[in-house]
Amino acid sequence: MSFDVCIVGSGAGGGPVALTLAKAGYSVLVLEKGPWFTEKDFFKDELACCLRTVFTPNLRDEPHVVEVENDKGGWTRHSTYNSSWNFWNGNCVGGSSNFMSGFFHRLKPVDFRLLSTFGPIEGANVVDWPISYDDLEPYYHKVEHEVGISGKVITHPYAEPRSPDFPYPPILEHPIATYIDETCEKMGLHAIPTPRAILPYPSLGRNGCTYNGYCGSYGCASGAKGSSRAALLTRAVATGRCEIRPNTMVSRLVNDQSGKVIAVEYYEQNGKQKRVEATIYVVACQAIETARLLLRSTGPCHKNGLGNGSGLVGQNLLFAGGGAGSVHLSYAKFDKDKIRNFGPFINRTLQDWYIIDDPSFGPRQKGGIIDFVHSHPNPVARASRQLQGTNGLIWGKALKDKLKAQFTEGTYIKIEAFCDWLPNSNCHITLDPEIKDKWGLAVARIRIGFHLRNLQVGWHLAAQGAEVLRQMGAEDVISFTSGAPPTNLVAGTCRFGHNPETSVLNVDCQAHEVDNLYVTDGSFMPTGGSVPYTWTIYANAFRVADRIVEKLGGEKH
Amino acid sequence: MNRRNFLILTSSTMAAISMPLASSPLHWETLAAVQTHLFPSDVDSPGAKEINATGYLHFVLTNDPLEREFIEKGIIYLDKIGKYTAGKPFLDLSHKEREQLLRRFEMGTNGKRWIRKMLQYILEALLTDPIYGGNPKEIGWKWLEHQAGFPRPPINKRYHLL
Ligand SMILES: Cc1cc2nc3c(=O)[nH]c(=O)nc-3n(C[C@H](O)[C@H](O)[C@H](O)COP(=O)(O)OP(=O)(O)OC[C@H]3O[C@@H](n4cnc5c(N)ncnc54)[C@H](O)[C@@H]3O)c2cc1C
Ligand code: SF4
Numbered sequence: 001m002s003f004d005v006c007i008v009g010s011g012a013g014g015g016p017v018a019l020t021l022a023k024a025g026y027s028v029l030v031l032e033k034g035p036w037f038t039e040k041d042f043f044k045d046e047l048a049c050c051l052r053t054v055f056t057p058n059l060r061d062e063p064h065v066v067e068v069e070n071d072k073g074g075w076t077r078h079s080t081y082n083s084s085w086n087f088w089n090g091n092c093v094g095g096s097s098n099f100m101s102g103f104f105h106r107l108k109p110v111d112f113r114l115l116s117t118f119g120p121i122e123g124a125n126v127v128d129w130p131i132s133y134d135d136l137e138p139y140y141h142k143v144e145h146e147v148g149i150s151g152k153v154i155t156h157p158y159a160e161p162r163s164p165d166f167p168y169p170p171i172l173e174h175p176i177a178t179y180i181d182e183t184c185e186k187m188g189l190h191a192i193p194t195p196r197a198i199l200p201y202p203s204l205g206r207n208g209c210t211y212n213g214y215c216g217s218y219g220c221a222s223g224a225k226g227s228s229r230a231a232l233l234t235r236a237v238a239t240g241r242c243e244i245r246p247n248t249m250v251s252r253l254v255n256d257q258s259g260k261v262i263a264v265e266y267y268e269q270n271g272k273q274k275r276v277e278a279t280i281y282v283v284a285c286q287a288i289e290t291a292r293l294l295l296r297s298t299g300p301c302h303k304n305g306l307g308n309g310s311g312l313v314g315q316n317l318l319f320a321g322g323g324a325g326s327v328h329l330s331y332a333k334f335d336k337d338k339i340r341n342f343g344p345f346i347n348r349t350l351q352d353w354y355i356i357d358d359p360s361f362g363p364r365q366k367g368g369i370i371d372f373v374h375s376h377p378n379p380v381a382r383a384s385r386q387l388q389g390t391n392g393l394i395w396g397k398a399l400k401d402k403l404k405a406q407f408t409e410g411t412y413i414k415i416e417a418f419c420d421w422l423p424n425s426n427c428h429i430t431l432d433p434e435i436k437d438k439w440g441l442a443v444a445r446i447r448i449g450f451h452l453r454n455l456q457v458g459w460h461l462a463a464q465g466a467e468v469l470r471q472m473g474a475e476d477v478i479s480f481t482s483g484a485p486p487t488n489l490v491a492g493t494c495r496f497g498h499n500p501e502t503s504v505l506n507v508d509c510q511a512h513e514v515d516n517l518y519v520t521d522g523s524f525m526p527t528g529g530s531v532p533y534t535w536t537i538y539a540n541a542f543r544v545a546d547r548i549v550e551k552l553g554g555e556k557h
Numbered sequence: 558m559n560r561r562n563f564l565i566l567t568s569s570t571m572a573a574i575s576m577p578l579a580s581s582p583l584h585w586e587t588l589a590a591v592q593t594h595l596f597p598s599d600v601d602s603p604g605a606k607e608i609n610a611t612g613y614l615h616f617v618l619t620n621d622p623l624e625r626e627f628i629e630k631g632i633i634y635l636d637k638i639g640k641y642t643a644g645k646p647f648l649d650l651s652h653k654e655r656e657q658l659l660r661r662f663e664m665g666t667n668g669k670r671w672i673r674k675m676l677q678y679i680l681e682a683l684l685t686d687p688i689y690g691g692n693p694k695e696i697g698w699k700w701l702e703h704q705a706g707f708p709r710p711p712i713n714k715r716y717h718l719l
Contacts, residue, residue, distance in 0.1 A: 041719055044706030047685050048716035060623075214706035221708050342704050379684040379703050380677075387676055392663055395595040395676060396656075400602055407701035 003029040003243075004552060006264055006278035008250045008293065011095020012537045013284030013521025015228030019146070019235055020545035022242040025556025029243050029276060030233070031266055034091035036246040037098070039230070042219030046378050049218050055099065056088035061438040064288070067447040069426075075447065079435060087288055087446065089488045093246055094229025095286065096488065097534065101216030102197035102225055103371055104149055105531035106140050106539075108160040108354060109133035110366070114420070114527050118365055124422035124451050125316055127526050130498050130507045137162065139539035147226035147538060148204050151195030158354035171200045171209055172344040176329070176413065180348045180372055183472040194347040194371060197226035197534070206230055211343035213377055251441055253281060253306055253517070255299035260516050261306070267439055280548055284521040284541070287317060291429040291493035291523065292444040307494075307511035312504050314429035317446070318421045318492035318528040321454035322368060323462030325415035325479030326375060327469045332409075334473070339411045346413065348372045350468070353461055354530070367457055368419035368530030370465040375412035382406065413469060415479060417461035419530045422451035429493055450483040458482075491522030491533050508547040509540070520544050587647050588614065588632050588675075594655050595672070596679045603696045605679060613682035613691035620717045624674075631671035635662055686710055 004026035007014045014030060022028045034055070048054045063081040070076045080086055090096035110117055112129040120126060141163040143149065150168035153159070170193040177193075184191040198215075201208035206223035215225070223230045236242035247269040254263040254275070263275045283290050291314040295305040305313050329339055349371050356367040376382070386402045387393055394402060421427075426449025431442040458481035466479035497503025500512035509524045511517040520541040522533045529536065549555060589611040598604030605611070618625035639647045639658050650658065662668035682691030684703065688710055692698060698705060710716075 037719070041714065043708050043710035043714060045686055045710040045714075045716060047681070047689065048710065048719060051681070051685075052716050054716050054719050210707070212706045213704065218706075377706075379698075379701070380680050383680040383684055384677060387673065387680075392660070393669070393672055393676065395659075395672075396597060397599070399596070399676075400599065403701060404602070407703060 003027045003276070003278040005029070005280045005282060005548065006031065006276060007282040007284060008253075008264065009095065009283065009285040009290070009521065010093045010228060010233060010244060011090070011284060011286060011521065012097045012228050012534050013286070013519075013541050014095070014282070015097070015232035015236070016146075016538055016541035017282050017284070017518075017520050017545045017548065018242050019232045020542060021548060021552075022236040022239040024549045024554075025241070026549070026552060027241050028236065029245065029278065030093075030236075031248045031250050031264065031276075032093050032095075032244060032246050033249040034093065034246065036093040036244065037219060039219075039221050039223055042098075042221045044212065044214045044218060046380050049099070050378055051380060055090050055092055055219070056086065057091060059086065062088070062443070063435065063437075064443055065432045065435055065445040067445060069449060077445070085487065087444075087487050087490075089286065089490075093244055094227045094233060097227040098219045098225075098229060099217050100197070100225070100227070100488075100534060101373075102534075103532055104151075104195045104197050104535040105349070105369060106160055106162070107133065107136070107529040107531065107536055108158065110355065111527065111529040114366060121422060121451070121453060124424050124453070126422065127495075127497065127502075129526060130496060133160065136536070136539050136543065139543045140535060142542050143535060143538045146542070147197055147231045148199045148206070149195050149197050149226070149535070150200050152193045154190060154192045156190035156192065156351060158351045166195065168200055168203070170347065171196055171198050172211055174344045174346045174374070175338045175341055176346050176372075176411075177348050179472050180346070180468065183468055184350070187468065187471060189350055189352050189468065192349045192351065194345075194349045195535075196345070196347065199224040199226070204231065205235075213342045213374075215345075216376065217378070249439060250285075250293060251296075251439060253283070253293065253297040255297065255302055255306060255514070257300050259299075259301035259514060261514060280516050280518065280552065282518045282520055282548070284519070286521055287490045287493045287523045288429055288444050288446060290519060290521055291317075292431065292442075294494070295429070295431050296442060302513070307504055307514045307517060309513050310501055310504055312495065312502070314493050315425070316423035316492045316495055316526065317427045317429055318423060318490070318522075318525060319427075319448075319485030319487070320489035320528065320532060321419045321421035321450070321458055321530070322486075323415075323417040323419075323458035323460075323479060323481035325417075325462045325466045325469075325477070327413050327415070327466070327474035327478075328410050328476040329413065329474055330410040333475070334410075342377075346372050346374055350465065353464060356457070356460065361460060362456075365457070366420055366530065368417060368461050370461055371416040371418070372465065372469070373414050373416060375414050379407075413474065415462055415465035415469065417458055417465055417481075418532065419454060419457040419461060421485070421528050422453055423492060423495075423527060424449055424451050427492075448483075448485055450485070455481045455483060489532055491525040491528050491537075494519050494523035495526035496524040497526060509544045510547075518544055518548060584629060584632050585611065585615075587636055588628070590648055590655075591632070591635070591659070591675060592679055594652070594659065595676055596683075602700055603683070605682075607693075608679070608682045608697050609691050609693050610679050610682040613689060614678050616690050617678055617681075627671070628674065631667070635659075635668075635671075638662065688712060688715060
């Protein structure tokens with residue numbers, strides 16, 4: 001049997017396409033390498049979510065190879081098996097979106113025009129996008145309704161123009177949010193309720209949030225979190241026109257003399273290899289795996305990888321740049337009953353430095369945002385961080401005393417600052433010539449070079465966030481930045497653009513060189529913007545889905 | 558034995574030593590003693606014994622053969638060094654001698670990795686859901702005033718069964 005559309009990867013990039021096409025009357029097949037979990041499989045179990053490989057592959061079977069710069073200016077390589085790195089973020093139906101925290105921010109008009117607004121930056125491959133904010137705005141709006149986003153519009157100097165207010169009010173807030181609001185007001189800053197892909201009450205056939213305090217990294221048992229699975233794929237399947245095949249590892253997009261894709265080749269869980277055909281093929285495996293799949297799908301017209309005539313597949317990999325910090329609110333100083341309160345969210349964001357216009361910092365330039373969040377509540381992770389002392393491991397009574405103080409004398413808040421991860425020629429994916437996964441496929445080699453500007457801006461933003469909390473009365477205030485990327489926020493590797501020589505995809509996210517191939521995860525982004533990516537990934541995937549419907553001849557009914 | 562040789566000995570890969578890997582009662586007794594040393598009981602707080610660290614470790618190793626090999630090689634090796642340096646098995650060492658031996662063991666790369674894993678599993682026994690055998694009656698959560706999330710995992714949905 002042949003399908004109208006075959007989508008590889010069922011996460012944030014795949015879901016909108018599956019839903020739109022199935023609703024428009026087309027037959028859709030979604031191939032997903034991981035299993036199909038539902039609300040009935042998600043529990044607040046730190047072992048399952050975070051300490052063992054349940055929702056991601058075992059790194060013994062499927063590692064990545066990481067290249068980091070060494071002191072001598074060369075690159076040191078290691079396999080992620082037995083290292084602390086892990087570039088898998090959630091491999092099951094719905095992908096990483098099952099496990100996200102759902103902090104949702106739009107890009108702003110300036111993010112589509114970084115090059116023309118601020119000029120080139122040496123050592124960075126900054127370009128303008130081939131579309132504008134206005135092209136994407138209706139789709140950001142659509143995501144608010146389809147996925148369910150809660151929030152509240154606050155006017156401030158860098159607020160983006162937008163359609164009417166959010167369809168859902170902000171989710172319940174922690175008392176600390178009020179402390180932050182009061183402090184920001186005194187400082188002349190604009191604290192915004194962070195928009196979240198979380199339903200505050202039952203809607204869209206899903207339950208509302210249960211406010212149990214464990215959200216990011218956990219699958220959602222209520223359905224309130226707007227994962228691709230809960231919000232989109234369930235509805236796509238309900239049309240009767242969308243089939244999801246879990247435990248299906250796509251090994252290759254088979255292409256022929258015409259240069260077009262003619263079939264998808266995949267492995268079933270039992271190791272059997274199969275093929276399936278479709279009219280249109282959509283890849284949404286998350287930036288790293290998408291590039292890896294295209295690079296290994298060579299063919300008569302695509303000797304260097306599918307759609308890779310530009311040589312740019314895998315290049316300009318993006319993470320989220322930025323800085324971070326943490327502070328302590330001691331029970332000695334703050335009302336214990338109030339700040340111990342556990343469940344509702346702090347949910348505050350500052351965008352006052354979206355553009356940094358401060359001569360003492362440098363020329364007017366792109367900045368970013370600051371989120372204030374609870375320190376992750378996972379107790380084993382929190383306790384493990386106490387193990388390393390200055391002179392070696394800590395154990396015995398010393399460890400117990402440290403644990404007691406860490407857990408019972410106050411609350412920790414985290415500052416998460418996001419700035420652009422500048423695209424650069426030392427941040428990319430290639431196929432590793434030596435290491436193979438359990439199917440014998442070359443694993444992705446990830447070179448992680450970062451631009452110094454990331455550190456400067458990240459440090460600046462984190463310091464501003466720290467200052468707010470210091471003024472609020474927090475203690476043990478630390479803020480910092482690092483070139484080590486957050487491995488859960490990934491984009492780039494197949495940038496879109498007008499020119500086939502300088503981009504992989506065209507404006508519609510269709511491969512310049514392959515008429516029936518689209519890419520709809522975060523890979524299309526030529527620059528990342530200074531916010532987490534998922535709202536933009538969802539919005540763009542809905543936009544591309546409309547183009548695919550048009551290409552197939554419009555809605556069927 | 559001089560310090561230099563000792564360092565070479567502890568940092569050589571444990572995998573190189575061939576040892577029988579049957580988990581004899583001896584190893585479990587020694588492992589339990591190491592856990593008690595790393596996480597002692599106090600009047601006002603639970604130790605390895607109260608949190609069932611040994612039972613929990615048994616559960617972990619049953620489900621992970623490679624990890625089991627690493628932990629077993631480590632304990633055999635630690636005991637061997639103890640016998641070599643102090644002339645006694647770990648179980649017969651005084652508290653001070655145990656501390657010295659573990660601190661020395663920590664100086665080798667694999668020794669440090671091994672102790673870190675032992676500590677990690679102790680913390681897991683202290684703070685993961687009681688359904689896995691550690692943290693009986695939520696003793697660890699209560700001690701650290703920790704509030705668990707919900708829904709909690711039922712017996713048929715423990716991580717190794719998903
Ligand atoms: C803990 C955590 C917190 C996060 N918090 C936020 C947040 O607050 N805000 C935000 O905006 N974003 C957040 N994110 C990021 C968000 O989850 C991702 O941006 C988003 O899910 C990316 O969508 P995607 O389609 O690119 O990838 P995914 O959603 O990961 O989907 C890709 C899917 O493709 C599958 N796949 C890969 N290769 C193959 C293959 N060869 N064959 C078949 N299937 C394949 C994968 O198994 C996976 O299921 C968070 C992520 C994590 C892990
Ligand atoms: S119920 Fe609420 S807090 Fe819990 S995972 Fe879902 S969205 Fe997050």
